[in-house]
Amino acid sequence: MRKWPVVIFALVLTPLTVHAAENAPTFAEDIAPIVFDSCTSCHRPGQVAPFPLMNYADTRKHAKSMRRVMDDRFMPPWHPQEGFGEFRDSRRLSDKQIAMFSKWVDAGMPEGDAKKTPALPKFPEGWQLGKPDLVVEMDRPFNVPAEGADIYQNFVIPLGLTEDKWVTAVEFRATAPVVLHHILYFLDDSGRARAKTSKEGQPGFPGMGFRPTGSLGGWAVGGIPSKLPDGLALPLKKGSDLVLQTHFHLSGKTEKETITVGLYFADKAPKRTLIGLPLPPAFGLFSGVDIPAGKAGFKITDSFTLPVDVDLVGVGAHAHYLGKTMKAMATLPDGTEKKLFSIQDWDFNWQGQYLYKEFVRLPKGTVVRSEITWDNSANNPRNPSDPPVRVKWGEGSKDEMGAVNFRILAANEADVPKLREALQTHVRQTVVHARVRGDVIEWEKLGVPPPAWWKETPTPKKQDEPKKETPKAPVGFRDLDGKEQTPLTVDGAKANVLFFITTDCPIGNSYSPEITALQKEFAEKGVRFYAVQVDSELTADAARTHAKEYGLSMPIIIDTKHQLVSATGVTRTPEVAVILPDGKLAYRGRIDDRYPGLGKKKPAPKQRDLKDALTAILAGEAVANTRTEAVGCSIPDLPTR
Numbered sequence: 001m002r003k004w005p006v007v008i009f010a011l012v013l014t015p016l017t018v019h020a021a022e023n024a025p026t027f028a029e030d031i032a033p034i035v036f037d038s039c040t041s042c043h044r045p046g047q048v049a050p051f052p053l054m055n056y057a058d059t060r061k062h063a064k065s066m067r068r069v070m071d072d073r074f075m076p077p078w079h080p081q082e083g084f085g086e087f088r089d090s091r092r093l094s095d096k097q098i099a100m101f102s103k104w105v106d107a108g109m110p111e112g113d114a115k116k117t118p119a120l121p122k123f124p125e126g127w128q129l130g131k132p133d134l135v136v137e138m139d140r141p142f143n144v145p146a147e148g149a150d151i152y153q154n155f156v157i158p159l160g161l162t163e164d165k166w167v168t169a170v171e172f173r174a175t176a177p178v179v180l181h182h183i184l185y186f187l188d189d190s191g192r193a194r195a196k197t198s199k200e201g202q203p204g205f206p207g208m209g210f211r212p213t214g215s216l217g218g219w220a221v222g223g224i225p226s227k228l229p230d231g232l233a234l235p236l237k238k239g240s241d242l243v244l245q246t247h248f249h250l251s252g253k254t255e256k257e258t259i260t261v262g263l264y265f266a267d268k269a270p271k272r273t274l275i276g277l278p279l280p281p282a283f284g285l286f287s288g289v290d291i292p293a294g295k296a297g298f299k300i301t302d303s304f305t306l307p308v309d310v311d312l313v314g315v316g317a318h319a320h321y322l323g324k325t326m327k328a329m330a331t332l333p334d335g336t337e338k339k340l341f342s343i344q345d346w347d348f349n350w351q352g353q354y355l356y357k358e359f360v361r362l363p364k365g366t367v368v369r370s371e372i373t374w375d376n377s378a379n380n381p382r383n384p385s386d387p388p389v390r391v392k393w394g395e396g397s398k399d400e401m402g403a404v405n406f407r408i409l410a411a412n413e414a415d416v417p418k419l420r421e422a423l424q425t426h427v428r429q430t431v432v433h434a435r436v437r438g439d440v441i442e443w444e445k446l447g448v449p450p451p452a453w454w455k456e457t458p459t460p461k462k463q464d465e466p467k468k469e470t471p472k473a474p475v476g477f478r479d480l481d482g483k484e485q486t487p488l489t490v491d492g493a494k495a496n497v498l499f500f501i502t503t504d505c506p507i508g509n510s511y512s513p514e515i516t517a518l519q520k521e522f523a524e525k526g527v528r529f530y531a532v533q534v535d536s537e538l539t540a541d542a543a544r545t546h547a548k549e550y551g552l553s554m555p556i557i558i559d560t561k562h563q564l565v566s567a568t569g570v571t572r573t574p575e576v577a578v579i580l581p582d583g584k585l586a587y588r589g590r591i592d593d594r595y596p597g598l599g600k601k602k603p604a605p606k607q608r609d610l611k612d613a614l615t616a617i618l619a620g621e622a623v624a625n626t627r628t629e630a631v632g633c634s635i636p637d638l639p640t641r
């Protein structure tokens with residue numbers, strides 16, 4: 001009895017179902033174009049995917065799992081989040097295509113008229129970009145075992161170039177493409193990588209631990225080699241070795257891999273200079289990457305204010321297994337928020353580098369921000385440690401690092417030096433912040449000696465466990481009387497004002513009465529003033545004489561290592577920086593506008609920027625004008641840098 005209703009139901013519905021099937025998508029007309037365009041490039045013999053998807057039979061056989069991986073957007077592999085930047089060669093399927101595939105599976109996977117099936121795309125044999133200008137090869141094969149953990153191996157290939165070149169593209173050929181998962185193309189003219197390889201046995205050296213001197217980008221499975229747009233090219237210094245940092249997935253059988261690399265050169269130097277904008281610098285080495293065991297959502301952020309108009313060309317992200325999300329946003333000077341890049345579920349296996357479809361123009365004054373999070377909890381299926389352990393910055397695959405790295409251009413090539421200078425300042429500030437926080441950098445583990453300026457700055461106590469709260473800055477600045485001062489830490493005050501000077505800058509000296517007057521007015525309201533002498537060779541005696549001559553009564557610090565210069569980003573004397581209790585820089589620039597330019601002086605200032613900033617801070621208001629251009633003498637770089 002129970003069967004009856006079903007049968008009746010089926011009888012009633014039969015004509016309808018047939019009708020629906022007639023309208024259902026067919027392989028020949030609707031599905032083949034999706035599969036051939038989006039799947040077959042990898043799912044064919046000799047490529048990396050585990051089975052071919054080249055015809056109706058293949059597709060029918062795998063249809064159910066194809067639907068599942070398309071629904072989860074696991075396949076085709078494409079990791080940038082929709083809406084955060086538009087990229088070239090996007091593999092993202094549209095919702096419509098995914099729905100179509102699903103409908104086809106539901107309809108019983110009809111083939112349709114086989115004659116209407118499109119031809120398979122022509123997958124180029126050989127070099128996809130044409131004949132390379134230079135072809136190099138590993139000197140012997142790397143034996144890839146059948147099983148075990150994933151392998152990271154670096155192969156060093158001397159290029160033998162006797163002149164500098166400009167590289168527009170890199171392509172490679174693999175003898176075992178099934179196991180080769182990604183390659184990062186690094187350059188090394190220091191000999192460091194070469195020194196790590198042995199003459200016998202397996203070629204190259206294992207791991208991710210190696211500091212390159214340049215980079216030519218990278219490739220991940222299925223990535224289409226392409227030339228840089230608009231005549232752009234990357235510098236390749238003569239005498240450099242090419243270092244292939246590779247990642248192998250083991251296949252269950254042994255393989256031999258000999259990678260051949262083709263380099264494509266530009267005829268001439270590019271008109272525009274590609275520049276790296278790493279957020280944070282050095283993959284987070286100075287950004288406090290120290291992740292407690294079990295912690296989900298450990299986060300670091302970084303930001304950089306563009307000193308000139310900039311075009312974004314491309315972007316990539318990097319972290320190891322615990323990396324979870326990477327995001328980059330921009331706040332334009334008019335307050336508009338722009339989404340630049342986002343990966344929501346970082347997968348170390350798919351290191352992508354992405355070129356924007358169109359350059360993204362960002363005007364001067366735009367703040368570019370990045371945020372990277374890690375998941376070191378036991379719930380992270382990719383966590384290599386069970387139970388989770390504390391993880392610090394490092395180059396091993398169980399260590400962590402993280403950054404969003406942009407490739408950018410100055411909109412006006414003439415602005416390149418200014419852009420570079422600002423980037424250098426950004427790096428220095430990051431380093432000084434690490435120092436002020438008391439970060440412990442394990443230089444020995446990194447295998448390089450710390451730079452001199454790092455060693456000479458006061459070393460904070462070693463910390464065994466990650467700190468629970470922001471530490472009090474262990475700064476060791478002493479004034480001329482040998483008294484410890486904390487200009488970067490606003491302790492029991494409303495703000496600190498740092499007044500950067502030299503003994504011989506006339507404009508700086510001319511401001512002595514003004515800064516002293518401001519000090520009188522604001523000191524009793526909780527603002528501390530410090531004079532910072534930026535001449536690293538100045539003797540204490542000379543500084544004392546100068547202070548006396550110009551009537552400076554605030555503590556005077558000789559910034560011998562330019563730590564304060566770096567931390568605040570000042571570039572001139574006289575220039576002032578105002579620090580808030582949360583450590584943020586509230587204002588940087590001129591004291592007032594009485595000097596419109598060098599050699600020009602107004603009888604009286606119209607705009608009193610420092611005074612306005614301090615008044616706003618004391619009133620609990622936002623500082624209206626947080627950055628101004630100081631007029632005066634340039635602060636020279638320290639010779640040691």
Ligand code: HEC
Binds near residue numbers: 035038042048
């Ligand atoms: C860029 C190369 C590439 C493209 C394009 C690609 N795949 Fe894959 N596919 C792979 C690789 C590699 C694997 C093996 C899994 C891995 O390594 O993560 C895989 C695995 C799979 C699996 C098995 C998943 C599992 O583990 O159960 C399915 C199903 C699949 N792909 C379907 C598709 C479909 C459908 C498309 C097109 C819409 C597609 N793939 C496009 C590379 C690719």
